[in-house]
Amino acid sequence: GYGCGIMDWDGTGVTDVVCMPIPVTKCSALTYKAGQQECGSGYMLADIDTLTSCAGFVCENMMGPWSIAHGKDMTKKLAGSGYGCGIKDWDGTGVADVVCMPIPVTECSALTYKAGQQECGSGYMLADIDTLTSCAGFVCDNLMKPWSIAHGKDMTKKLAGSGYGCGIMDWDGTGVTDVVCMPIPVTKCSALTYKAGQQ
Secondary structure (H helix, E strand, C coil): CCCCCCCCCCCCCCCCCCCCCCCCCCCCCCEEECCCCCCCCCEEECCHHHHHHCHHHHHHHCCCCCCEEECCCCCEEEECHHHCCEEEECCCCCCCEEEEEECCCCCCCCCEEECCCCCCCCCEEECCHHHHHHCHHHHHHHCCCCCCEEECCCCCEEEECHHHCCEEEECCCCCCCEEEEEECCCCCCCCCCCCCCCC
């Protein structure tokens, strides 16, 4: 009706906006969790390098001006634009929001953690002891709670969470309700399916 074109504007009286997708970059792939301390499936607390390099993006696009959030480093916090938008020292208390980053796909990030369960579910099996040992730090940091204990396939060993020092310990095979699972490797045999009562 106006001829369809870009016109000069004084910044007032316009109620509509045109939006574009945010390009997927290291910073735009982050998520912001207000009032939460966990990131959810596929994400982990942002490391300090990512939080620092993406501070401006997070302030402008994800958090409120007077919000404060933290990532993995419990000595640093990100203060919103109302505070000048920057990384500041932190005592580890009183911050309710977190910034999360996608978990890179590795042998360890492919693991799943089942709290209160003894079965892994379709496509997964109990983690072998080599995988559980090499990925212990990752599991403690990203998948299990500090005072949790879990086991894998080896029923003589258990993984104790960070509250216990995060490590593999001897185990008598009883009293542990959580398991760590790994994807079943795709081989000629694992690709087979079994159909009971079907032809």
